[in-house]
Every structure is written in C-alpha cells, then in structure tokens.
Amino acid sequence: MKTPQLKLMSALISSLLAINCHAKEPAVSADTIYSGGNIITMNDAQPSVQAIAIKDGKIIAVGDTSTINNTFKSQQTKLIDLEGKSLLPGFIDAHSHYFNSLQVANQAQVYAPPSGTGKDVDSILATIKQYADEHKIPKGELIIAYGYDDTVMPNGRLLNRDDIDKVFPDNPVRIDHVSMHGTVMNSLALKKYGYSDQTETPAGGVIVRKEGTNEPFGLIMETAYLPVLAQAEVMSPEEEIKATKAGQKLYAQNGITTAHEGATHLNQFETIKRASDANANIIDIIVYPFITDVDAILAKYPVDKWLQYNNRLKVGGVKVTVDGSPQGRTARFTTPYLAGGPAGEKNWMGELTFPQDTINKMVKKVYDLNVPLNLHANGDGAIDAFFEAHQSVAKDDLTKDRDITMIHAQFARKDQLSKFKQYKIRPSFYTLHTYYFADAHLKNRGKKQTDYISPMRDAIDIGLRPTNHTDFVVAPLDQMMMLSSAVNRLSRSNQVIGETQQVTPLEGLKAMTIWAAEQYNEEMNKGSLEVGKLADMVILDNNPLTIEPTKIKDIKIVETIKEGNTIYKTK
Structure with missing residues (x-):
C-alpha cells in the first residue's frame, strides 16, 4: 500500500512523463514517412532526398531522414523502409486510349512477339481460337481481338476475311489493327457493321477489296473504320464499374497515377462519366x-465544367486527328512511301484524315472554345497541314500559348521543330516505335527518316519540354520499356535507331513525370516530389538513373501510390 508521499511522487512522475511525451509529439504528424532508398524527386532544385513525409494524401516534407523523423514522426506515423528501392513521382500518361483498357479485359491479345504470340496468320488465329474456347463464347457472339501488327507478318502474308472465316464460320470476328486506326473482319463481322461490295470508300479511308471484285477483303482503315467505333457494345452499369476497375488496374500496375483518354466519342464519355459518378x-x-x-458532349457537359476534376475525371480539351499511322501507311508525308500504299497504291504519300479546309475549321473551333488542343499528326505532311491551319486561324497572334500538344509528331523534320518552339507547341513523342515498328519504318520510309523518328534530343536541346507516351493499346502499357526506348532507341533486331536522338534517363523520366504534368497544367500538384503536391508515387525495384541503360526495361514496378494510398503492390 502506497504512503501519501509515494502517491504524491508517483503522480508527479506520471505528470512529468506526460509532459515529456507531449513535448515530443510533433505539431504536424505525418501519416507515412518513406526512407531507406533512392528518392528521385524530379525537382532540379533538390534532385534527391533521404526521406519524404505524407499527410492527408499530400507531401508535407522532403529532406534528410533524421530531420523529417524528428519533426513529423508520431506514434501513429507509419514508417516505410524502401530497402534500397527507388521512389519516384507517379507516372503521368501523356497519351493513351484509356477507354480501350475497359474493353481489352474481354478481348484476345495478339501483339507480335515479345509482347504476344501474334507472329503470323496461323498463330493469331490460334490465339483467338484458344481465347474463344476458354471463355466458352457461343456461336453468333462477337469476338474481338487487339494488337494485330501486319508489319511483322512473314513474307508479307497478311490476315484477310477468308482466313478468319475458315476458323470462325459461325461468329463475327474483329481483329483490331495495332495502330488502332483500323481492323480486319470476317464475313459475319463485315455484315454486322454494314460493309458490303456496295460500300464506297470514304475520303481519308481504306477498304481493301478482294482481288477482281469489289467485296471487302477484311482490312478497314481510317475514316472507313469510324462506323465500327460508332457501334461500340453497350455495357450495363455493373459491367461499366467492373470494366473501369479492371482497366485502371492495368494503369496502376504500370506505375501510372494519371491516365489519358486520347479520342473520346460521346458513348465512351458517357460510360466514363457514369463510372466516375x-x-x-x-x-x-x-x-x-x-x-x-464535341458538340454532343458540350450539350451534356458544358465547357465551364471542363479543365477541373470531378470524382477524378477531367475533360482536358479537344482531340483533332490530321493523319493516320506510319506503320499502317496511312500517315501523310511530303514524299512517297517506298513500299507503296496499304492497298498497293503507287506514289503513295498517305492522306490527311480530313480535307485541309475542314482541318482549318476544326482548329478554329477549338481555339474559339479556348480549351487545350491535342493534335494527332505523324507524318511531316500532316505536321505541315497543322501549321497551315494554325497560320490561317491564328494569323493575328501566331505565338500565343494555346495549350497545344502534338501527339506523336514522329516524323517531324528538323526544320519543323523550330516552329514547335515558335508556336508554343509541345510535342508528345512516341519513342517506342524505335523498337516495335523500326523495321516497318525502314522499309516504308528509309534509314534517314527512320533514324529521326521522335527527335527528342533535338527538341530538348532547342528548349522544348517534350513528353513521351505508349499510345496504349497500340503498344503495351509498359513505362519502363517506354523509358528504355527513349534512352537506348534499340529495335527488335537490337540495332540503334537514331543514336543522335538518345536522351539521358533523367530526361526520359521527366518526359513521363514533371513535363507530362506541365502538358496538363498540373505541375503545381503533380510530376515531382515537392511539399504541397499530391502524394502520387511509384516504387521501382531498381534505380533507372544508375542501372546499366539497356537493363532499364527490366525494372519492375513494386508499388503504386495515389494520394498516399497504395493502389497496386506486387505480392
């Protein structure tokens, strides 16, 4: 039994301990503190730090471990030891087709090796047959595959309607071209989507006909493909939610915390909006x-609601497409393709998607709306066509910053880059073509032009801050492969494609973080690890700045964090 003196002393000690503990409690307690690895900030003023503190989804401190722990660690703070791994800002997708991620979860994947098994006609059809059997797809139901790459087909033996009919006589089958600018269909699919020998080829479109007849032979490209896009399969609300989660998981698995939907049609917008709501x-x-x-979407979602997030959804501007795909030989150039056109055309330079006068009107419409413009242009002829539209529409102020991003800009000539800078156009390059499609470009365009695709080095050197993208599902959603392609520019055959356009790993990372944030006018909140910004982060199993450059592609995503919460983690 305690005496009064002991009771008093015990109370005094408890009081002192309480005061002492209270003194150690920080004024601001971090939810999480990361340390023990390579923290790469993308902030030139503070390129790397030892630790980073997070609270309520935002970064509250970056610096040395002891200072951050002493200042922000409480009993409730979770301490994360990176164990030598690398922590970077979450990757920002500069251009892909997000909506397609909702669809491909229920489609057969037929990318060419090494990304898939689609090395020839037989292997493509075998993959789709296996998919149909595994999913027990009944007769009469539409089967869709994606990733068909005709540029790697041996001996020029391409897919056609008759090939697919032999394996799938009772199902409509659509095998979407890797460029996303077309598809190959069997007879039942052609009938389903309304194509026949009576269908005229629209301007800017391609319908390959069976030799000696006017019958469509399967391949439909560019504007002729638009009716297919307009007939998207309708999902139930439950299917929309399920597809949204599956699609966004693909992005999270690749370290992406902000995704881009690069050409949104009304029905797609409504699906995305319902899932967001x-x-x-x-x-x-x-x-x-x-x-x-645009007009149909504006009628449902006025422009005053654009450029701001609502339930993680933002309308970022308008997309205009000027030409097609260089590997599909539908991109517009100022000189002929060496291999002719997709349907055997001679002296073929590709076509503009729309007539020049129409492009001018489209550009004016976007400028009048005063919203950002994303402009698809691959060939140097298409880039010239946009310059012509810009000079016509904006002749009173050519150098005003109108938030223009030229998507792909792959075959920009060196003399065109100066106009990018003059007209304040940000190029979003597509360096993955140095791997996936280099052989096709060498055949179609020759070595000189191929070596200059996606001239990121020259763009940076003249003061531009380009971004880089996958164009998923055209290329796999692989951020480390994308970074490697910018740094190494190695083709499938392990040849360097345009050594003079290689960039450093740090520059390559900026093109997918801070410069991509600038593309969306979100650099105040994203793209680097700085105080006040969102805690959008990715953890890698190795350091892309110090690893041997050709091994960058082998780096794995360990964890993806969105506003302080883990949304993907390897098991």
Whole structure:
C-alpha cells in the first residue's frame, strides 16, 4: 500500500512523463514517412532526398531522414523502409486510349512477339481460337481481338476475311489493327457493321477489296473504320464499374497515377462519366473529346465544367486527328512511301484524315472554345497541314500559348521543330516505335527518316519540354520499356535507331513525370516530389538513373501510390 508521499511522487512522475511525451509529439504528424532508398524527386532544385513525409494524401516534407523523423514522426506515423528501392513521382500518361483498357479485359491479345504470340496468320488465329474456347463464347457472339501488327507478318502474308472465316464460320470476328486506326473482319463481322461490295470508300479511308471484285477483303482503315467505333457494345452499369476497375488496374500496375483518354466519342464519355459518378476511379482520368463529338458532349457537359476534376475525371480539351499511322501507311508525308500504299497504291504519300479546309475549321473551333488542343499528326505532311491551319486561324497572334500538344509528331523534320518552339507547341513523342515498328519504318520510309523518328534530343536541346507516351493499346502499357526506348532507341533486331536522338534517363523520366504534368497544367500538384503536391508515387525495384541503360526495361514496378494510398503492390 502506497504512503501519501509515494502517491504524491508517483503522480508527479506520471505528470512529468506526460509532459515529456507531449513535448515530443510533433505539431504536424505525418501519416507515412518513406526512407531507406533512392528518392528521385524530379525537382532540379533538390534532385534527391533521404526521406519524404505524407499527410492527408499530400507531401508535407522532403529532406534528410533524421530531420523529417524528428519533426513529423508520431506514434501513429507509419514508417516505410524502401530497402534500397527507388521512389519516384507517379507516372503521368501523356497519351493513351484509356477507354480501350475497359474493353481489352474481354478481348484476345495478339501483339507480335515479345509482347504476344501474334507472329503470323496461323498463330493469331490460334490465339483467338484458344481465347474463344476458354471463355466458352457461343456461336453468333462477337469476338474481338487487339494488337494485330501486319508489319511483322512473314513474307508479307497478311490476315484477310477468308482466313478468319475458315476458323470462325459461325461468329463475327474483329481483329483490331495495332495502330488502332483500323481492323480486319470476317464475313459475319463485315455484315454486322454494314460493309458490303456496295460500300464506297470514304475520303481519308481504306477498304481493301478482294482481288477482281469489289467485296471487302477484311482490312478497314481510317475514316472507313469510324462506323465500327460508332457501334461500340453497350455495357450495363455493373459491367461499366467492373470494366473501369479492371482497366485502371492495368494503369496502376504500370506505375501510372494519371491516365489519358486520347479520342473520346460521346458513348465512351458517357460510360466514363457514369463510372466516375459512381466513385469507381482509383486514378485520375483526363479525357479529350474527339472533334466530331464535341458538340454532343458540350450539350451534356458544358465547357465551364471542363479543365477541373470531378470524382477524378477531367475533360482536358479537344482531340483533332490530321493523319493516320506510319506503320499502317496511312500517315501523310511530303514524299512517297517506298513500299507503296496499304492497298498497293503507287506514289503513295498517305492522306490527311480530313480535307485541309475542314482541318482549318476544326482548329478554329477549338481555339474559339479556348480549351487545350491535342493534335494527332505523324507524318511531316500532316505536321505541315497543322501549321497551315494554325497560320490561317491564328494569323493575328501566331505565338500565343494555346495549350497545344502534338501527339506523336514522329516524323517531324528538323526544320519543323523550330516552329514547335515558335508556336508554343509541345510535342508528345512516341519513342517506342524505335523498337516495335523500326523495321516497318525502314522499309516504308528509309534509314534517314527512320533514324529521326521522335527527335527528342533535338527538341530538348532547342528548349522544348517534350513528353513521351505508349499510345496504349497500340503498344503495351509498359513505362519502363517506354523509358528504355527513349534512352537506348534499340529495335527488335537490337540495332540503334537514331543514336543522335538518345536522351539521358533523367530526361526520359521527366518526359513521363514533371513535363507530362506541365502538358496538363498540373505541375503545381503533380510530376515531382515537392511539399504541397499530391502524394502520387511509384516504387521501382531498381534505380533507372544508375542501372546499366539497356537493363532499364527490366525494372519492375513494386508499388503504386495515389494520394498516399497504395493502389497496386506486387505480392
């Protein structure tokens, strides 16, 4: 039994301990502190730090471990030891087709090796047959595959309607071209989507006909493909939620915390909007309505609601497409393709998607809306066509910053880069073509032009801050492969494609973080690890700045964090 003196002393000690503990409690307690690895900030003023503190989804401190722990660690703070791994800002997708991620979860994947098994006609059809059997797809139901790459087909033996009919006589089958600018269909699919020998080829479109007849032989490209896009399969609300979660998981698995929907049609926008309203998004989604659907989308979602997030969804501007795909030989050039056109045309330079006068009107419409413009242009002829539109529409102030991003800009000539800078156009390059499609470009365009595709080095050197993208599902959603392609520019055959355009790993990372944030006018909140910014982060199993450059592609995503919460983690 304690005496009064002991009771008094015990109370005094408890009081002193309480005061002491209270003194150690920080004024601001971090939810999480990361340390023990390579923290790469993308902030030139403070390129790397030892630790980073997070609270309520935002970064509250970066610096040395002891200072941050002493200042922000409480009993409730979770301490994360990176164990030598690398922590970077979450990757920002500069251009892909997010909506397709909702669809491909229920499609057969037929990418060419090493990304898939589609090395020839037989292997493509075998893969789709296996998929149909595994999913027990009944007769009469549509089967869709994606990733068909005709540029790697041996001996020029391409897919056609008859090939697919032999394996799938009872199902409509659509095998979408890797460029996303077309598809190959069997007879039942052609009938389903309304193509026949009576269908005229629209301007800017391609319908390959069976030799000696006017019958469509399967391949449909560019504007002739638009009716297929307009007949997207309708999902139930439950299917929309399920597809949204599956699609965003693909992005999270690749370290992406902000995704891009690069050409949004009305039905796609409505699907994305419904899922967003149901709070299904785990990452930020930025959509760009396609120019032909802008009025319909504006009628449902006025422009004063654009350029701001609502349930992680933002309308970022408008998309205009000027030409097609260089590997599909539908991109517009100022000189002929060496291999002719997709249907055997001679002296073929590709075509503009729309007539020049129409392009001018489309560009004016976007400028009048005063919203950002994303402009698809691959060939140097298409880039010239946009310059002509810009000079016509904006002749009173050519150098005003109008938030223009030229998507792909792959075959920009060196003399065109100066106009990018003069007209304040940000190029979003596509360096993955140095790997996936280099052989096709060498055949179609020759070595000189191929070596200069996606001239990122020259763009940076003249003061531009380009971004880089996958164009998923055209290329796999692989951020480390994308970074490697910018740094190494190695082809499938392990040849360097344009050594003079290689960039450093740090520059390559900026093109997918801070410069991509600038593309969306979000650099105040994203793109680097700085105080006040969102805690959008990715953890890698190795350091892309110090690893041997050709091994960058082998780096694995360990964890993806969106506003302080883990949305993907390896098991």
